[in-house]
Amino acid sequence: MGRRRLLQAAVGVPAAGAAVAATGAGQAQAQAAPGSWEPVGRAGRFDAESPRFALAVLPDTQYLFDADSSDPAPLRATFRYLVESRAEANVAFMTHLGDVTEHGTEEEIELAAGTFRALRGKVPYSVLAGNHDIPGDTDDQRGDSAYLAAFGPERYASMESFGGASPDGYNSYHVLRAGGREWLVLALDWRLSDAGVRWTQGVLDAHPRLPAILTTHDLAWADEEGRARLSDNGTRLWEELIRGNDQIFLALGGHYWPPGRTVLTNDAGHDVHVHITNYQDRYYGGAGMIRLYSFDLARKAVDVETFAPWFLARDPQERAPLAAETVELTGDVDRFSLGIDFAERFAGFAAVPPAAPRPPREVMPRGTVAYWRFDADGLGGGAADGPLPDGTVIRDLTGRGNDLTARRLHDGGQELLLRSVEHHDGQPAHASLRFDGGQAPDRGAILATAADAPLNSWKFTRGYTIETFIKLPRPFEGEHAWMGILSWQGRNGDAGKTTGWSPDEPTCSLNVTGERFLQFVVYPHVQDADPTSWSHALETGRWHHIAIVNDGRRTVLYVEGSKIARNPTQASTGIATLGKPFTIGGTQSNERFGQGFYGWIGDTRIVSRKLGPEEFLTPYA
Template sequence: MRQTPTRRAGTRHAAPIALALAAAVAGTLLTGAPSAPASAATVDEPASRFTLAVLPDTQFYSRYADSNFEPDYGTNPFKVQTQWLAENADELNLAFTTHLGDVVDQVGVDRQWQVADEAMSVLEDAGSSYSILAGNHDVRDSTSTRYDDEYDLENEPFLRYFGPERDSQQGTFGGADPTGMNRYHVFEAEGQQFLVLALSWRASDATLAWANQVIEEHPTLPVILTSHDIVAPGSDGVSAVTSGYGERLWNGLIADNDQIFLTLNGHFHGSSVLQRTNSAGNTVTQVLIDYQMAYEGGNGYLSIFEFDLTNEVIDVATVSPWVAAKPADRLTSYDVPVLDGPSQRFSFDLAGRFDGFAPDFGPGTGALPSLSERAIDLVSEGFDGVPPAQDVAAGNPDDYVDVEGTLAHWQISGETGVLDEGGRIEDIAGDSDLVRATIAESGSAAAQPEDVTIEDDAYPYSPSAQSVCFDNSDNQAGRFSYLTTAPDAAVNDADLSNGYTIETFVKLDADWDVDVNSWSKALVRSGNRSQIEGMPWSQWDYTASPAALGISNLREFQWTEVGVDATKGDKTNWSGEIMVDTWSHVAIVNDPETAETTMYVNGAPVLRTAQDTIGMSFNEGMPWIIGSDWVDDAATNGWHGCVGETRIVDHPIGPGEWLTARPDLSAFGVTASPADELPAADAVALLAGTGTPRANVTIDGLDVSAVVTDDGTWTLEVPTTLLTEGANQLALTQGFGERRSEAVEVTIRVAMSGEPAPTTSEPEPSDTASPAPTATQVPLPGNGNDGGRDGEAGGLTPTDGGIVWPTLAVALLALAGGGALLALRHRAARAGRSN
């Protein structure tokens, strides 16, 4: 993982919200739910067992091997996966491995195919058989209506790198269809044979006929169908449904072939399980596995299907050998070696499933304990765990790290409800306030006043508990609203040539719709990049703004920017898939030292970074806007959801200074408190100390407080009318709202009623001038300093020259420098007292 330089020391931010694995959604089932993993008794009981390994979409591993994975980790997840399978084949009694397609991300880039070639060669060198198929990223024309018998086969890189002649070197290879894009294998394990059908992207009618013929020629073999597209997560992101193409496969191949008991596919972002009943009345278990849009392009996760022939069950585990292999200092809270979601670790029944076509099917002679549990043990052994999450909820809106170089900080606050046209969001760092553009000036004839509201809703670790929400946004209807800085706002022309950090909190509305809400923007530095000197022509976004954060049609965050050197064109960052109705913290950090812009989502860096870019170009006098895009010199494409507080800093900063970090409260101390007993009435004790700037200093049980100044000091007045006679043990803390420091205790003594406060008599005249007054630092409780009475906080003492302290309070404060020492003020008349 890239480490962004910070200007101050800070702790690693590791958000506990599981958005980095949001794509790994847990599926529910339409019929016949699978069970939880096998019980401990079954796990420990020897049985006839073997495993099938499943490699989901590896496209980003192939694409970013050289630019990201090797430089940052020294390894590539794809190759680590195959090495782990090869090294542990005996331990897992691994019979076969399947690849579900999208081997590469960009079909025309040879280097990506070479990376995939190197990874899969590891299995070949180890004599471990596998099948592989082409996904939509692996063919030159992936149009859904273009089938495999229409491809220009001589120009398909998949056939050049993974053609049937390569498969034929494996002992399991059974044959290929006339296109060569589709193959089948027969592997043997525990005395039984299984047929694997690997169908590439968009099987034609001819291919389906070939597949049916293959099954017909092997009438007693259980069949595992692998293809890139079969089932998908439902619209709720949880349930499982058959895709349109999957329905084609169901009707043309699966339903009427009882031998097909299991289907495996990738393509759709997430994981889910669907069980359907075929024409013979038997269950077909269909599993989606695809983690490419999760953290690190999938973070090396693969699935282990353990076939327990004795107990007639399949136990599934999802593990990442790459997580286990990462250097410890690279781990984040998203790095867990085992996924435990219901569609990631589960079991399903095979009892009697093959009776209709293989009545003699049964267990072999093996006697092995659970192999899925062994896989879990293998990736977990020696893994010390991820760093603990260090997220702490803010105590109040001031509970953030104040960063030097902050150009604007828009913290949402105000009465909930409609934000009127012209309504203002304050810039708490300067004078670049945001104002809601009037409907007339926005250019949206469809917008309504109620479309923008202030809500008590925010990311849980945002200092502000409120957000501004944009409802009813509709790209097709041209309905949008936005907030804008004034034309003369200082932040408009901010120079970000030394890098920057932009933070915001955003949420997509629960009813976000791809047809009307995609390609909308949350935050934009408005303008027209085509007017920036040196900007090259581009087919995409040529007249868009210099920089913008938005959401794609695949629900990915996109950050697009034009760097200081506009001749390099725009650079983009892309996140994984973002869930609706869920808050995200987005930090975009441009670091001139690495010439990279990194996007962090909930603390995790996204895989697809912008490279060879420094700073940001801009059009002079153009405002920053929140809530819509700005293209062709006009607002458009409104954000459908909420935006929380947002901050712009003129240099790169790390997690320890982000808005999700909390100021350190540990450096709190009392440096001065009264040493003498105070009169019982009308006196004020002044306490002083050090603390965290902007923190509030309070005393438990007393209605007094002070704010720590920017230089880290504070003074606090305590009237004796709030105290009791005798010794008062006071507990002081600093903090922000309910988030408080450890208490520091001091003792203040108040004279008993009717007893005069102690005084010190005038010193005897001396021929020698008294030395200048000096002050003694207050010893705190238990610090070993004998300057205080037993059980007291200690205190300042009179000078050696005999000058009485109360009369020199102000002088001593001045000498102490900035009020760090106490002062004692008497409001009562001092008649009869010695001065």
Template sequence: MQAGHTAHPADCSCPRTADLDGDGFAASSRRVFLRGAGALGAGVTAAGLLGAGPAFAATDGGSTGGHGGSSDPYGQTSMTPALHGTWRPDPENPRFTFVVMPDTQYMFDQDRIHPVPMEASFRYVLDPAARKGGTDENIVFLAHLGDVTNNGLAEEFAAATKVFDMLDHAGASYSVLAGNHDVRNDDQRGDTPYLDTFSPKRAAKTPSYHSSSPDGYNTCHILRAGGRKWMVLALDWRLSDNGFAWANAVIAANPTLPVIVTTHEIVGSYDDGTAGLSDYGQQMWDRLIKDNDQIFLALNGHYWPPGSTTMKNSAGHDVHLHITNYQDRYYGGAGMIRSYRFDLERGTIDVSTFSPWIRELAGKDELNPLAAQEIELTSPVDYFSMAIDFDQRFSGFAPVPPRTARPARRMLVPGTLAYWRFDSGAADGSDVAPGTSVQDQAGNGNDLVLQQVPGTPAHALTWTTDHHPDQPGHGSLVFAGQGGPVSGAYFQTVDRAPINRETFQHGYTVEAFFKVPQDWDSGRNGWSSMLSRAGSASLAGKNGPTATAEEPILALSLSSSIELQWNAYPLNQTGATTAWSHLLQQEVWWHVAVVNDGRVSKLYVNGCEEGRNPSTPAIGLTALDLPFLLGGYQWAGAVSQVFHGSVGDVRIVNRPLRLDQFMNA
């Protein structure tokens, strides 16, 4: 490690009492830690492991165990698993899981062969039934971080390969790299049992395989997940100059792909759970990671306990570096795996660590007290989340092109009564001039005309090119209105607009884009409307002598807490029907839609249903042949509040629309 580093010792610190052919591997490198599994089943020899017989002891359908027919789950040497289902991840789902398996060397340690925990982990990855509806429902890749075996012996790899056959038979995407217990020296070492087992020819059978380095010890995988392509580099123990050159070249040849680096050693952990570069890790950082902005996540085993750090690369962007290794824990790690659950919509990677094998034992009521502590690890270094704005993080090499403006005619779905957009006004930031009108793009004569509260100061309403990224028109209005006392400018439909008398008896869809500024004030700006209808409930004969009788017959408003409220008086009710949203953030563009199917009204925010009481029957909308107000709100027939914020495209349709017909679709 670097000077002053106090990480725990590397796994290579195991005692080595004898040297095999001068390769630095021990003939007897570890205590017999497996209860009842200190030797293979009767008749299984090293020759058998090399191909003359079964790779490990058979079991009775996986129910009785392989060590002398014992039913002891800790004595089983193989489950001879039968899988159900197929490897079929959803490549477009914005939520997917990347699974990591660290050092498994103590399962493949000379005659101490015990693959059951690894088999259970692979079964978890491959078989949806094994996950039982858990959160890892879209597993797209499994990465082994090296030290598959303890001594790099052919007989150890002969046992391990049988377990990895599970992945091959299912057609899974996975990578396996060499750790220091699997090989020696750098990646120019020539043939080894590791390379005989995990050759480029074998890797090429996986659906994600892209290429291998000339020596065969480094592999590149490219997979599709979350609607985009990702690169996984599985890098060998101690890259040579040629290895670094290959890794840099394969990244350069795929300049738009985000890259996950997996290798055996980069960082080691400190006592507080943070991590720091080892001496070799510093080489990895300097020669590969630092100047390749595409690399955002680097994972390694080798050291323990787990830890993590975040470093800034040459572009000033975060690179997350994690060590994950559990060989020092009960049962040599018990086949522990770590799940990296990507959620591109939330901008989060949720990380969890657990042993599928111990979970299976728990389901059979076969846990001992030590195993019970290992079902799932929940310390801050094993169970945590990382917030990543993926679009922003990847913008330097794969910028998301802004959505182009869509012509108004494309937004005129059947039943469009009015469509207003604000992308053809004056220069950005200029005032909306007195006498300005906004044409109804639907051509129905529902045009808007400017209104202003007397005494309103200058710059009360301005044009801007700012807009929601999914808004058809690339422009909006900035309202600087307020109440108490009321001031501001707003628009309203012309006196003879057909929409003024529309009652929407067969349903409707009302949509708008909007943004609340940072200087929103609950006292001055609360309960202002983006869209409302003139005329009070009392004037329409609604609500009787109540406190709300003077409110408008329709209002799409923001509360003082910046919650959306749809408050409207249907034809079939004397009272109002309402629907609410959650609290909305400021300085964020939102899309709102209120949809009524002729009976039920629902409120959607960014295409997500949010109505709190959508089941109340609500047929049509009360009309008094008075104007719609854009940015204005009346109380007792007089404007008492003007909107404070930005409003983009607004569309009103006389029927319910599907989500895929919304303006933001």
């Protein structure tokens, strides 16, 4: 089901019923029966390991539960949307920001509680008290209330995510598994007592490695331009909880309108995103409008969108004029993206230990004809960084005799070729070489096989896989168009090829264009052709794994385990090698090197057969 597809079917409401286990360690702990949190009915299955998932945020619904003016239909539509779209949007959790009802009466609370049962067993969620749900002049030590009876810990007991509640029952927390890791969601009362602050700090202390999202009712207010500022209560939370706990990277509140956002800096010097979300002033009391915070760990971003499923579910021709105006909000505080390098942001409390280098024997599958790396295994020891002298031999770790020898072009200086400890996260060796080639005047450095190396004449008629890792510098300075990453030396014209751009091109080369596109051009051993693959523009300052895979019939180029679009269907069998050296760091024209590569090159491997992405140097599922 598309995320914007009209909602059509109602969701059956399961019977309520849960129990709270005995309190332990100063907080109420709910115990779910084994297997009790499986999606049921029409709910889609959530993928906890996907790097993309969503947090749904539901602000003040009080005008939908307002004495004899109540109308839960919009919220029912919102819950239908979350249930029916859970798999496609990969919704991990929904959090309500308080003011569920207008007056907090038993009748209003009972109607709201019944409406929320549509999520039971389908989408985990939290609810916290706003000042309209309980006496507004009290804190979390207020004692019993209609709200607590309906939305206390018992409601969440069967949820696998539920971690526990404060002894008073008004504060709770959930631990979610999403994006392949665990996250902490704090649902805090409208007014925390000192005991509530201590309880919250205890939860954080008990989960020191979990990134945390703090939700509460009264956190911040915003001006008409959407610039958010902490409220008095928000300032207290900031001073006593948020700023000193680096885990808290996102804080969400309702209560005030208009919506807004800001970024504050905590005591660790890191960003904390503070957002106010509330649409009760909009048409139909906000109509159950939700926000989706769509986390994309691969892109290091959170994409935020705000819309009303109740309006979306209607035929556009039948929407009221005001519904059409508010079906989706696209202002700067309603639809935006946050750039967050999650690994960097969470490193202070949840640093991921780097993967250990993998020994060469583990990454030389059947058919490996050459494998080079620039650590002690490949270079025989020496300093981890500094210039790599001319004449240095980089061993072919297969033992097949395809050793490389380093040399600078055009009498260049030592800075043109340096050892480096930089590497791709998935690279077997934790080392690389830094090349500083360029145009005007030509400069560079290369690594080349000896004149009699077996690789110089291999034809690969049954297929091949060529892999390497590269990183382009940021800033990307100077002229570097058509610089070579790797190639076989020699003219394709000498191999009898007639179809190419020039007979002076080598018979096989991987290059970078002026737009930072990859270009892989090969002159096959069998065909008189030059099938060429082109990638998208490569991002600077980022490592890329590149794999060129040929199955004996055609060639496919992969970047980061992802097949690119511009792979030719033209037949391509083998490589028309001419017995001349294989080279890393440059591409010839008419058997002459001009510029060399500019950037880092890591492990490079050649296998005489097609490999699948799961067999690459950095495996992709």
